[in-house]
Amino acid sequence: MNITLSITKNIHNWLFSIMPEGIASIAEMVLIAVVYLAIFAVAGLYLVLLERKVAAWFQLRIGPNRVGYWGLLQTMADALKLVSKELTGTVKADKFLYNLAPYFVIVTALMALAVFPFTQEFQAFDINIGVLFLLAISSIGVIGILLGGWSSNNKFALIGAMRSGVQTISYELSVGLSILTMVLISGSLQLSEIVEVQKNGWLIVQGHIPAVIAFMIFMIAGTAETNRAPFDLVEAESELGAGFHTEYSGMKFAYFFLAEFINMFIIAAIGTTLFFGGWLSPFGITESIPWLGVFWFVGKTLILVFLMMWFRWTFPRLRIDQLLTLEWKYLLPLNLLNIVLMALIVWLNLTIQF
C-alpha cells in the first residue's frame, strides 16, 4: 500500500509494533478518520457560530450570546437539539435515495479534507494528483443534492436541486480552470508540492496579474460552488422554502447544513493552499517551528471564510439567467484568456521570485 499516512510518526510506529502490518494500517486509517471526523464536526459547528456572529455584526446586531460565555455553546446546543429531533419524511418519497442523499454530501465534504496539508507532515493523504482529487470529490457532492431534491417528492426541493445542478456544473468549470491556471505556475498537482513551490513567494505574488485574476474568479466560482449567497438560489428561502433540503429534518438536515459549512472551509482551504502559501508563514518568520503552520493555515483559511461571509451579507441573490450570464459570458472567457496569459508569463519567466 503506497498511501503515505504521515500524521504522527510515533503513533504509526507504535501501532506497527503491536500489530501485524495489515491490521495496523487499517487501524491507523480508522484512527485518523475518527480524529478528522471529530475535529471537523466541531469545527463545522463553530463555523456556523462564526457565521452567525459575523452576520450579526454586519447587521448591527449582537448575535447569539446566551448559551455559554459569549454564546460559545449555542451551536452545540443546536446540534444536540437536532440529534434529538424526529426524522420525518414525505409519504411517497423514494426512501432509499432519500436516506442516502445526506451521506453523499457529508462524506464527500469530509473526504476532500483528507488531502490538505495543514502543516509540514500533517496531512492524511498526500496523493500526487491532489488537486484533481479535490475537484473530482467536490463534484460528487452535487449528486447528493440532486438525489435529495429528487427523492423527497416535493416540488420546491426538485426545483432547488435542478438549480443546484445547473449552477454547480457551470461553476465547476470556472473553479477547475482557475485552479488550472495556478497549476501552470506551480507545475504540480500534489498539494504538498504546491506548498513547497511557494517557499520562494506565495503564488499570488509569483504569478502577479494572472494570479490575482485567477484568485478573483476562484473566489466567485467557489462561493457559487458552495451554494451560498449571492448564489443561493438552490435554497432561496423566499422562493423555495429551504430548497433541496425542505423535507429533511433532524440529523439529516444537520448533515446538509454541516456539509455546507465544511465545503466553505474547503473552498477557503484550496484558496489558501493554491494562492497564499498554505501553511507557510509570511516571509518565513516562523519557519523554525513547523507546528505553527497549522496556525497560519487556519488563520489564512478563516480570512478567506470571512471574505465569503462578507459576500453573503452584502450582495443580493442573482437570478438564474444572471447566474448563467456571469459564468458563460464573463468568467469563462476571462478564465481562458487568463490561462493564456499565465502560460506566457511562465514561459517568458516573468514570475516574481524571492
Added chain:
Amino acid sequence: MSYFGNIYRGIKTLLTGMSVTGKYFLTSRKGAITQQYPDNRDTLKMFDRFRGEVVMPHDEVNEHRCTGCQKCEIACPNGSIEIIWDRQVDPETGKKKKMIDQHIYHLGMCTMCGLCIEACPTDAIKWAQNFENSVYDRSYLTKVLNKPGSKVKAGIED
C-alpha cells in the same frame, strides 16, 4: 468596449457595496441596535414612532379632547373602536349636545394601522409607547379610553 466596461463597473459597484457593509461591520460593536430586553427592562425606552396602543390623554382636571364625533369608529377598518354616546344637556349653555359615554377600544383586534388617529379632527387620541401588553385573559384587552368622570375640554368643538 462595453464588455470590459461592464466588468469594470461590476467590480466597482461590488466593491462599493462591500465597503459599505465593511464599515458597518467595523462600527457594529459601538452601535448595535439589539435591545437585550428583559435585562434592560428598567431603562428601555421605545422610539417616539413606536405604536404600542391607542390612548386618550387627559389633562390635570380630567378633561379630554374627544367630542364623540365617531370619525375614528368609522375609520377603523376592523371595528376595534366602539363609541357609546348620548345627547345630554350642556350645563353651561343649557343646550342639548352629543357627548361620549364610553370610548371603547379593543386592543386585541387593533392592527396598529393608525387610521383612527389620522381621522380624529381634535387629536383626542394618540399612540402610546408601552409594549408589555400581554395579559392572561383577552377580556382585559378591551379598554375604555376615557377615564370615569372625565369630560370634554371646553372650546374644542368650536
